[in-house]
Amino acid sequence: xxxxxxxxxxxxxxxxxxxxxxxxxxxxxxxxxxxxxxxxxxxxxxxxxxxxxxxxxxxxxxxxxxxxxxxxxxxxxxxxxxxxxxxxxxxxxxxxxxxxxxxxxxxxxxxxxxxxxxxxxxxxxxxxxxxxxxxxxxxxxxxxxxxxxxxxxxxxxxxxxxxxxxxxxxxxxxxxxxxxxxxxxxxxxxxxxxxxxxxxxxxxxxxxxxxxxxxxxxxxxxxxxxxxxxxxxxxxxxxxxxxxxxxxxxxxxxxxxxxxxxxxxxxxxxxxxxxxxxxxxxxxxxxxxxxxxxxxxxxxxxxxxxxxxxxxxxxxxxxxxxx
Amino acid sequence: xxxxxxxxxxxxxxxxxxxxxxxxxxxxxxxxxxxxxxxxxxxxxxxxxxxxxxxxxxxxxxxxxxxxxxxxxxxxxxxxxxxxxxxxxxxxxxxxxxxxxxxxxxxxxxxxxxxxxxxxxxxxxxxxxxxxxxxxxxxxxxxxxxxxxxxxxxxxxxxxxxxxxxxxxxxxxxxxxxxxxxxxxxxxxxxxxxxxxxxxxxxxxxxxxxxxxxxxxxxxxxxxxxxxxxxxxxxxxxxxxxxxxxxxxxxxxxxxxxxxxxxxxxxxxxxxxxxxxxxxxxxxxxxxxxxxxxxxxxxxxxxxxxxxxxxxxxxxxxxxxxx
Numbered sequence: 065x066x067x068x069x070x071x072x073x074x075x076x077x078x079x080x081x082x083x084x085x086x087x088x089x090x091x092x093x094x095x096x097x098x099x100x101x102x103x104x105x106x107x108x109x110x111x112x113x114x115x116x117x118x119x120x121x122x123x124x125x126x127x128x129x130x131x132x133x134x135x136x137x138x139x140x141x142x143x144x145x146x147x148x149x150x151x152x153x154x155x156x157x158x159x160x161x162x163x164x165x166x167x168x169x170x171x172x173x174x175x176x177x178x179x180x181x182x183x184x185x186x187x188x189x190x191x192x193x194x195x196x197x198x199x200x201x202x203x204x205x206x207x208x209x210x211x212x213x214x215x216x217x218x219x220x221x222x223x224x225x226x227x228x229x230x231x232x233x234x235x236x237x238x239x240x241x242x243x244x245x246x247x248x249x250x251x252x253x254x255x256x257x258x259x260x261x262x263x264x265x266x267x268x269x270x271x272x273x274x275x276x277x278x279x280x281x282x283x284x285x286x287x288x289x290x291x292x293x294x295x296x297x298x299x300x301x302x303x304x305x306x307x308x309x310x311x312x313x314x315x316x317x318x319x320x321x322x323x324x325x326x327x328x329x330x331x332x333x334x335x336x337x338x339x340x341x342x343x344x345x346x347x348x349x350x351x352x353x354x355x356x357x358x359x360x361x362x363x364x365x366x367x368x369x370x371x372x373x374x375x376x377x378x379x380x381x382x383x384x385x386x387x
Numbered sequence: 388x389x390x391x392x393x394x395x396x397x398x399x400x401x402x403x404x405x406x407x408x409x410x411x412x413x414x415x416x417x418x419x420x421x422x423x424x425x426x427x428x429x430x431x432x433x434x435x436x437x438x439x440x441x442x443x444x445x446x447x448x449x450x451x452x453x454x455x456x457x458x459x460x461x462x463x464x465x466x467x468x469x470x471x472x473x474x475x476x477x478x479x480x481x482x483x484x485x486x487x488x489x490x491x492x493x494x495x496x497x498x499x500x501x502x503x504x505x506x507x508x509x510x511x512x513x514x515x516x517x518x519x520x521x522x523x524x525x526x527x528x529x530x531x532x533x534x535x536x537x538x539x540x541x542x543x544x545x546x547x548x549x550x551x552x553x554x555x556x557x558x559x560x561x562x563x564x565x566x567x568x569x570x571x572x573x574x575x576x577x578x579x580x581x582x583x584x585x586x587x588x589x590x591x592x593x594x595x596x597x598x599x600x601x602x603x604x605x606x607x608x609x610x611x612x613x614x615x616x617x618x619x620x621x622x623x624x625x626x627x628x629x630x631x632x633x634x635x636x637x638x639x640x641x642x643x644x645x646x647x648x649x650x651x652x653x654x655x656x657x658x659x660x661x662x663x664x665x666x667x668x669x670x671x672x673x674x675x676x677x678x679x680x681x682x683x684x685x686x687x688x689x690x691x692x693x694x695x696x697x698x699x700x701x702x703x704x705x706x707x708x709x710x
Binding site for chain 2: 173177339382
């Protein structure tokens with residue numbers, strides 16, 4: 065089970081290995097939103113996304129014998145790079161199961177850390193099944209992308225930082241918008257804020273049509289998405305909320321928000337122009353909600369997590385060319 | 388005269404108004420350079436460049452009566468935005484004299500802070516002359532982009548932060564590469580490092596063909612550039628070293644480095660891919676030198692300042708499309 069003690073223990077193990085990312089702002093962004101927007105820039109995290117935290121947290125918590133046999137992970141790309149980096153830094157092998165349609169930058173990034181990459185077809189194969197087979201064959205430890213207590217604890221360190229940085233910025237109360245796939249980041253932040261800054265209210269943000277968490281939170285029970293692909297927000301397309309993450313979100317977070325792919329792209333372009341950070345589509349949905357879905361968000365300030373920046377140059381070029 | 392006391396006084400006035408920008412790194416960048424590269428990401432500074440520091444420093448140091456009459460500045464764009472922002476934040480008017488061929492993003496950004504923009508032809512008019520006329524007519528205080536003790540002191544706060552952050556990163560000695568136009572940033576950092584971290588050695592970096600500072604440092608006297616335009620590095624094309632800045636650089640900095648425009652573009656693309664920061668051409672020359680001119684740089688680590696990120700979307704798209 066993940067609780068605040070586990071998150072603080074993870075923070076101790078992460079110290080000196082991951083970055084305390086800045087809480088950025090820009091007058092141009094505030095002007096568009098009509099209030100203060102603070103962006104927790106996890107795209108500036110090592111490996112280009114918050115996933116480095118959960119990966120380091122989980123790998124560093126393993127027994128040395130298990131760790132030495134290596135790590136297996138399945139991921140659309142950001143968890144892949146987090147695990148590949150953290151495994152290499154611990155001096156142990158890693159095998160990553162990635163969808164064959166993952167962005168080239170993510171596959172190349174994962175390989176660059178020295179990991180072995182196995183690809184699968186997102187439409188016809190189940191990554192969990194492939195992962196379990198390899199883990200059994202090679203004696204590797206499977207570290208799933210969100211349904212793991214130490215992964216959630218690692219992502220929760222983002223919440224510890226937001227609590228401290230919001231206080232430094234003079235923000236006592238605000239909605240905290242979090243890009244949500246399986247819910248590891250959202251659940252970790254929700255737990256941290258509940259313990260450290262209960263007036264910072266965590267809310268999930270998802271792409272339209274892939275809003276399993278928003279619908280599940282509204283229904284009070286886990287619901288699945290109708291489709292498994294069809295949005296540019298590759299990092300956060302998951303079939304349903306996690307077994308460990310959903311109960312946490314149900315207790316501490318919501319209601320969930322949704323944005324269109326076009327809104328995510330516009331948020332990427334505005335982050336380019338005003339904040340000078342590179343954000344990928346799935347990492348931009350929270351900022352998009354802050355900018356374009358403000359009618360449902362109370363208060364004088366919003367904190368939005370920019371969760372990752374691993375995006376292909378060609379796609380990014382199309383997105384920012386007019387900015 | 389600018390000295391460490393003046394820089395520390397500026398740091399006190401800047402507290403809470405500008406950002407302590409992060410010192411970023413990425414395994415992919417280190418791999419290319421063959422050693423540790425740390426990037427001081429001043430592109431993440433408010434207004435998208437370090438110029439906000441010098442602008443705030445100079446405006447906040449003015450007598451209230453003078454400040455109330457307004458601020459005038461001439462600038463290719465980053466000092467313009469810094470002054471426009473700092474003047475607006477102090478509640479006083481600003482007029483900015485900008486070259487007509489400045490990037491649209493910089494002109495639009497300057498206007499967005501509420502400043503009045505006057506354009507001039509870089510090839511046929513002298514911005515200093517235009518500035519002096521407007522200053523005299525309207526009673527405004529001219530704050531030049533680099534030859535001003537409090538501007539240099541404000542930019543020097545980057546050096547205070549580098550000294551502290553290098554120590555946090557465990558780096559005792561390294562060359563510190565600084566994008567150099569008129570030399571305000573370089574001189575400020577050089578003064579701060581001489582006082583706080585003398586084993587961090589400041590070196591200027593300029594675009595090939597506009598290396599007035601490198602040649603001047605080598606000659607021991609100020610030399611002019613043959614041309615005033617013809618590089619994509621618009622932010623750092625100045626005719627000659629500053630009157631106040633050159634003596635400081637002559638004493639504390641060098642030898643200067645130069646890079647090609649193509650190397651600056653490649654550094655922009657690598658910063659996009661590995662660091663997730665948006666860097667403009669003139670802001671990328673120091674990173675370019677760290678990556679591609681390493682043969683002349685000793686040591687196990689290099690610190691490179693990414694001084695700004697105000698670049699048009701269309702140009703940026705062309706630069707990163709293949710990354």
